[in-house]
Amino acid sequence: MNFTTPKHCFEMLVLKEISKSFGGVKALKAVNLEVRAGEIHALLGENGAGKSTLMKVISGAHKADSGQIVIDGEVIEHNDPHLAKVHGIGIIYQEFSLIPELTVSENIWFGSGKKTGWLNRKKMDSDASALIHSLGFAIDVKRRVAQLSIAQQQIVEIAKALSQDVKLLILDEPSAVLGTKEVKKLFNLLYTLRDQGVSIIYISHHLDELLELTDRITVLKDGKTVATLETAAADKDKLVNLMVGRELTQLYPEKPDAFPDDEKIGIEELRSGTSRQPMAFDIRKGEILGLGGLVGAGRTEVLESLFGVTHRPPAILRWQERSVSYRSPREAIRGGWGMVPEDRKKHGGILSLSIRDNISLASLGQVANQWGFINHRKEEQVVRELVDRLRIKVGDIHSPLSTLSGGNQQKVVLAKWLNRNLNVLLIDEPTRGVDVGARSEIYHIIQQLANQGMYIVMVSSDMEELLGMSDRIMVMKNGELQGTLDRAEFNEEKILRMAIGAN
């Protein structure tokens, strides 16, 4: 191969025929990508398409098996994140890469600062503080990162990436943990950077975001570039078609008009972290109760206290004339509750365990005899049925969960609960980081469960999802209930106003 690169290139970054495999998995198959100076370039693709891998190749976290990276006309060969920094590449990884035990300012300067020598802590702190302010946020830079909320951590990541002059900024799904307000701020920041001539690669599964923010979009599929198009010339259908190779059926399922019976679960005395007032609300049978609010509003905590995860005095549940409260997930599950937690990798799935073991973990009793011995044949049959029902893309149900793409992992975590006869299912951020195709399938499954008469509570930071899926929406702010909206009253602006307390 012979590439001649003109000295004054319009393209700031050119990737030529980049390939990368992990053992037998070919993550990238000769990918080409061109990013212009001063543009925001979107990267789009299904879970497992190879987006993050490609970015890690650029940042030097992975070494490509073959191919070339050209930055400003200069061919660089590296597998060293430090060298990438020298070349002006800043990156925010999909997985957090902060150091919990260090302070905010230490994290910001970690790696980009001096490689050796003594620290001037005062200067570090004041510089870090100024940097965060200049981005439009406020965080105490002397706090340890472990003490911050996830959204704050994401902001620290952004500050860290911008702590030195960058020519190219890569953001791998930065909005997944940010609230609407923060996303707006982030977009403004990115516009400013673009206007200063910085190139930006932006990865997200939210098509709306991409259409609003970016200048061009490159679609990746199965480790190959499918197309690069001007955003102005793109629309959702086109993108989805390029991405999944088929027309997308309706994203959100049909909602039922009415609920057959009027059974409900009454929740009383629910106390979550910061709230002074205990909360009280109802969950209706067969409905999807959406829980909205800004990030950190305390929605996860509501689910956790219902499910007995936290050690606070548990909420009191009134249900079918009985009054119960769960002190542990174990009790909640015995009572017919299930929860799909927010952090799929940490709390939902067990990555090193097989898909089969993951799916049957919460319902081993169903496939075991009275002595507790598991009937492997029965277990596998049950697991296969669920895999088919949820259309989980797996080669072998005995391979570890970690081999699946994000969307499929999410489905596995969901499948875990479908093998029990659940009454109530709590779902926290059901599609965080999940691609559009898989998302639609997950939505249909959830709706189907509701139609079968399950009580469902769904937390979501994705406004569209919240509006599209919920039968009612409860909005929270600072650990307190702001109000409840019926489907007829759904309105994005209204919800936002409630979430920031401006109603």
Add this chain to the structure above:
Amino acid sequence: MKERLLKNNTLIIFLLLLLVSSFTSESFLTITNVTNLLRQVAPIGLISIGMFLVILTGGIDLSVGSIIACVGVAFALLSYEVYFSAGLLLSLLLGVVIGAVSGYLVAYRGVAAFIATLALMTIVRGLGFLLSKGAPVTVGPHSSAILQLGTGSVLGIPLSAILLALVFVIVFIVLKYHVYGRQIIAIGSNEEAVRLSGISVERVKFSVYVISGFLTALAGLMMVGRTGVGTPNIGVGLELDAIAAVVIGGASLFGGKGTVFNTLLGVLILGMIGNIMNLLDITSYMQQLIKGVIIILAVIFQKAQQ
């Protein structure tokens, strides 16, 4: 199946060692020596299986060496007070209780396993000395049947080896076919996810220390059975041998990984190294050196093929 055996590095190491041993010493494959070897590894085998379960959950049990000693002393002392069978049961119970204390601290009080069992190692060792007043205690004549456990054999196979095989089979089956086994493995992989799946993580964690205590007590009785004496200063450093066996068996100290079959191989590998070096008249200083080097090589080999 075949493929999996070929991929099993522990097995390869084991077979290699077996081959080398058979060629370097003609005494190695004699019936006497094999019987001896089996007798020698039986107690440490039991302990290692218990250790393996603890390590599967991501824990560690440093108290085993002390339990061995304390249980042995207790049995010898009890042999003057109660009937043989009662002595057996009470000694096993002692192991269970010590394991339960470790388990309680680790599972319910959140003390790091390393430090909880380190403290118990000290305490239990002290207890053994206190009970025995520092001197070895000979087993009373009414309980001399214990010698069967150490030296008896059935059809030429040492009783202690048969017991080890039995425990191995039970643990193997439980890990593969029982809900409890599944839970142990899952906890070592991701404790929080297991808790959220409605499994009592505390109870499972607690239980593995109890099992370890029980199996170690059994091993302690075997040791008494070999000598007829309960010795308070026996088994110092044994925990390290057991851990080494588990790790040579390919398990990860972070939990969730490994098989009981390979743990057994790890035990046999370590036992064989010691045995063949004795047969080859390697001085004990040199033995230490070689043993250390072999452990390193084995672990690097484990990693290399992964």
Add this chain to the structure above:
Amino acid sequence: MKERLLKNNTLIIFLLLLLVSSFTSESFLTITNVTNLLRQVAPIGLISIGMFLVILTGGIDLSVGSIIACVGVAFALLSYEVYFSAGLLLSLLLGVVIGAVSGYLVAYRGVAAFIATLALMTIVRGLGFLLSKGAPVTVGPHSSAILQLGTGSVLGIPLSAILLALVFVIVFIVLKYHVYGRQIIAIGSNEEAVRLSGISVERVKFSVYVISGFLTALAGLMMVGRTGVGTPNIGVGLELDAIAAVVIGGASLFGGKGTVFNTLLGVLILGMIGNIMNLLDITSYMQQLIKGVIIILAVIFQKAQQ
């Protein structure tokens, strides 16, 4: 600052123990005893500081007890071959080399720290015996200046304690104000993130084992300095004491947490427990028991207030 001191449980435990000790034994606060105590804790203090750094990165170093012995023997042997200063340097170099081997295995070969240093513990112990042929080696007359290190004092303060204080201050400053210190803490906290920041995780990990080897060698020389003899069977189980000191100092065995100040307190706490029990004529069996219980209580107390 005040608040942080009040929240420092290790300090509270230390002060409590100090108080109790002063009241229960009138010999405790005598100059002789305090000097003795300082001399006794100085070597283990050095080792614990090295251990602390290793533990900060999420590792562990089980080889320290053996290094102590091997370095002492090597120094004594060298005292007949080379000049005093050359003997000192070569002995320290030996510690560094052993640490480097551990570090290489852990950092560059990915061997679990527990197992790599366990193997080295065996190997180095064997080496010490091989070198000394099992017998203690008296230091030659030309190197008897080493006795200063063990028994000398400046203005009434033992030289060894001054050395410990010096090392403490250096490590304290490096951890707080040097990039290297940040890197050590960061690795224990989130290794992957450090790697992604373009910092050579391997090099940092490697280095802490080297430091641990160096400090342990220094401690080994102190021990020789106390008796004038290099003893191959010294320091058995010392690694557990050092680890216990670090953990009582509130560090986490998973890395990233803890302060060197508290490690030093941990060392003093353990040293004081042993010392006061000796002063109170508690029998050694009872001592073990009590020590274990205090470790557990200390760790539970650590957790309780968090």
Add this chain to the structure above:
Amino acid sequence: LPKERPGNDDQGVGKTDLRYVSAADLSGIKVGYCGPSMIAPYYVALETIVKRSVQHYGMQYYMADGQEDVAKQVAAIEDLLSKGIDVLILNPLDPKAAVPVVNRAVQQGVRVFIVDSMIDDAATYISSVVANNTMNGEKLGLWLAENSSNELKIAIISGNQGNPVGREKRLGFVRGLADGQLHKQAKTNFSIVAHGWGQWNNNGGLKAMEDILVAHPYVNVLLAENDAMAIGALKTIREMGKEQQITVLGFDGQKEAYELIKAGTFAATAQNSPKILGEMVVQIAVKYLNNEEGIEKTNYTPSVLISGNNVDEFYDPEALF
């Protein structure tokens, strides 16, 4: 710089005193030796002597180490049996624990001899050679009674917990001392005011003595269960300037202890010579193999107390131990 470090190799054992000449050809005989550990100089010296003596008679020598643990010692003996030894020379870690394996060896036709530490009579060994630890202790006790007049405040430093030899030594000492004082003044006039543990080595002795002297500054006698610990403790005593106040007694007769006795800082020790033990046991085994009559079941090495009076007779600068 001195080029030679005095006596720490095989030559340093001194000349053999093996006077017995074997009539039978012993070249086909395999002799196995199993000691309690190789981590104490005493045991290392004993092993060296046994090995040299076995080879002196043209027999094949094998050894396996007990590694300080009775279970490991049993395993080591079994490994020796696997090698097909004809004679086992055993230095048991515990009097009872080795009985079953010894009897198994005997059943297999192995001739068993015991050296240094006693084994229980239930073991069907042929003959044993031991130092009389109790007697040695008694001698030290008697000597102390003889050479003291004021009230004795005694500190004892023991080796490791649960060691039977240490127990014999200290109990013998107490017996001898009581007996001696009763003879001399018709009452006893001593108390044991402290008991520490020194792990049989220098550092251990030193550290134990530090705490003892802080808690009991009035101590005027130290008995250490071996010389190494006594020598370590002497460092402390010297540092605290109490050489004049404290009479130091040890066991075994280590070369360094003799030097200190010559210098006058160490009072007395009781000889327990690995050389005599090792040569005696091999000689007895050879006599047995020659079908000699009249071999005693138990043989004691001579108990000798070494103090300033007689140290010159025993001091050998080349000695291994």
